[in-house]
Amino acid sequence: MAGSGKRRRVRGSRVVAVVAAVGAVGALTVTFVSGGGRGSASAEANLNDFVPIERVAVNVPTPRLGPNASKGVFTVDCGTNRNGKFSPDNPVAQPGIRNGAEHLHDFVGNLAIDANTPDAVLAASGTTCRNGDRSSYFWPVVRIDKAVRANLGTQALGAVQPTVSCPRVADRLPAVPASARDSVRRDLAALDRQLASANARLAASRGRIDQRLNQSVIGALRAERAETIKRISRTMSGAGSRPRGLVSLVDCEVSYDGLHATHSAAPVTASGASPGVRCPSVRDKLPGVPASALDEVNRNLDLLDQQLAEANERLVTTKGQGGPNFALNAIVGPLQSKRVATLDRIAIAIGRTAPRPQGLEALAPCTLDERPVGGQPGGNNNGNGNNGGNGNGNNNAGEKPLPEPQGPNLELPNNTGRIVQPSKVLIEYRGNPGAKVTAMPRFLRALTGDAKPTSRGPANARATWTCSGFADRLSDRYPICPDGSQVMRVQDFPGCWDGRNTDSENHRAHLAFADPTTGACPQGFVAIPQLRISISYDIPRAVQLRGQYALDSFPEENHNPFSDHNDFVNVNSEKQMRRIAACLNEGRRCS
Structure with missing residues (x-):
């Protein structure tokens, strides 16, 4: 046929x-x-x-x-x-x-x-x-x-070393109760060790694509991550802060990013992609949260997500409007002001019954990711960094960000x-x-x-x-x-x-x-x-x-x-x- x-x-x-x-x-x-x-x-x-x-x-x-x-x-x-x-x-x-x-x-x-x-x-x-x-x-x-x-x-694939890429778990958790913090940290560290072990196994397939090895590595890693993530969910739920949707973070991918090295970007001066707002992650930067503050902190973490999504949606719906600084002045600036107030409420809520976290205000500024070709990403989303990140429940520590769309043809x-x-x-x-x-x-x-x-x-x-x-x-x-x-x-x-x-x-x-x-x-x-x-x-x-x-x-x-x-x-x-x-x-x- x-x-x-x-x-x-x-x-x-x-x-x-x-x-x-x-x-x-x-x-x-x-x-x-x-x-x-x-x-x-x-x-x-x-x-x-x-x-x-x-x-x-x-x-x-x-x-x-x-x-x-x-x-x-x-x-x-x-x-x-x-x-x-x-x-x-x-x-x-x-x-x-x-x-x-x-x-x-x-x-x-x-x-x-x-x-x-x-x-x-x-x-x-x-x-x-x-x-x-x-x-x-x-x-x-x-x-x-x-x-x-x-x-x-x-x-050819000759010099390419496949690697495993996994969603970061720490960036998707609700506020971690103080009573569960140590246990959750141990399990997040276990996720990092599991990823390192999977990448060590993949080293045997350098320079080739091996379906059977990929399936074996990803299948074993999926089973380990599933059990660890379930344990994190049980621990946090028992302490009064129930995570949702963590099953979506279990699966990982084998990536052949090394093949990007030979690609030459189009000879243009700026990205033609719709810009995106990038903000520092917050969830993984908080200390253990007292039980009395959990609801208020989680409401404000959700509000940070909502604020960022609204800003990015406005970038789509207002594309082409205003002058060159429209997005910075009308979208990114007001977003930063909202984040300052929201982060302050989080610090106040925790500080009522525990030491007030210091330095959260440094997480308020966001950037407009509208870079010249070859530039680096402007920052991280509230829920996630780039595809790399450094520990705290996975992704490859020190891994380079994946490429951004470039030029008028993206x-x-x-x-x-x-x-x-x-x-x-x-x-x-x-x-x-x-x-x-x-x-x-x-x-x-x-x-x-x-x-x-x-x-x-x-x-x-x-x-x-x-x-x-x-x-x-x-x-x-x-x-x-x-x-x-x-x-x-x-x-x-x-x-x-x-x-x-x-x-x-x-x-x-x-x-x-x-x-x-x-x-x-x-x-x-x-x-x-x-x-x-x-x-x-x-x-x-x-x-x-x-x-x-x-x-x-x-x-x-x-x-x-x-x-x-x-x-x-x-x-x-x-x-x-x-x-x-x-x-x-x-x-x-x-x-």
Whole structure:
């Protein structure tokens, strides 16, 4: 079947290039795997990654509708990201890690979301969705780069040492009770030791991508972190300060950041990205908090999160307004004043029954992260630093910040060229062919596809590519469409839920895909509205034929079309989700 299935992505021209690289560096070994990467990093596409859509066999099943089928469809219009909310954050798969995706995402819906945004802040955010849906929908951008051609030179993995990157836990905790402080610190230190041990194990795969070792290391680390983070949660809850959402911080990633070293940024003088406000972290700087002050301190910590999110949302909604100092004077300055007052209230609350913490006022100033190319990040978010950080519940101590988008095209290492704005984004909640659906829970996290089939394996990767007029087939290669047909990505999310959790330790286990022919959910799961996002692009056919359009990706994926993915955070109200479920169960078409 041309262009579908879990294909072996090894091409003759690429093998020659890698063999040559082996001779040059001596130590390079590359594990080529089904469905993934080239074992190198370059900004070019590969013509073998493209296929005329007519050559792709029909492969989309049409499930038979049962007597209890929920036949309706609920459509949401959230636009096509005309406001330009782009980010290399992934709040679902890599919460708390700034620029963790290492590639750019289109965001529609929620205007406040970034890697650190708490649920309460998401619920109060503005949105691009016409019906008031505050959910966040985001996917990797597509670019056209006519300056590169397929099968040019490659940069091999020879000198690259993979490392593990994990979300920082200390930055996401509520106020730590004084009675629990020592125990929590011991467990945060244990997280650091676990990370160091995982990185020591990965040293054996220097210069190559080893799926089995990666899966073994990440699986063992996930189990250790899960137990340690649960212990932190139990300790703090018992002392009167219950953390929420810590399960989202369990999973870690294997990163090949060393491949960035060969990338040259575009010759421009300033970043074209929407600026962001960066503020020093506060949660990890507080002493143990007396029991009598916990509620007040936590209210003010939440307020700091809200203030920062509001500032960043204003940067999106006021883009292009005022003069060169508008953002500093109208957004960053007032934010600092608010933070001064909030930090003072925190110090007063603690000081009533314990020594007043000194120096919190130094955490009030924030910076506008609007840097010239090559500059360093202006500061840290209230909930998180960069993807590095120094201990206190993880991330690699001393690790360099991940790259920021650069220039008017928001380029990142190995992700270059003009971003193609979708001509249409269709967001649909769909029924189940065999059962009535249950309303989704609020703040459900979901993802589909896999951004790293090379380093993680292809088990979760999905074929998503097609052309308008060819909805009966999906390809894991970039389609070449006939005249008058648009390039499309069709991304289906899991439609079954475990009935309890809004996230899970690997961000997948709380959801499952229904049987594609019957719609049956696995045992223990219930049917929920199945999200489908269809994205259409006007890409000139000459660009398609020359292999000049490609997906943004992690460096080791090299624009692998099989690395396509999509993410979602449900911020619909409970009332709205019941309305969506009723629409589907009654067989109506709604919006």
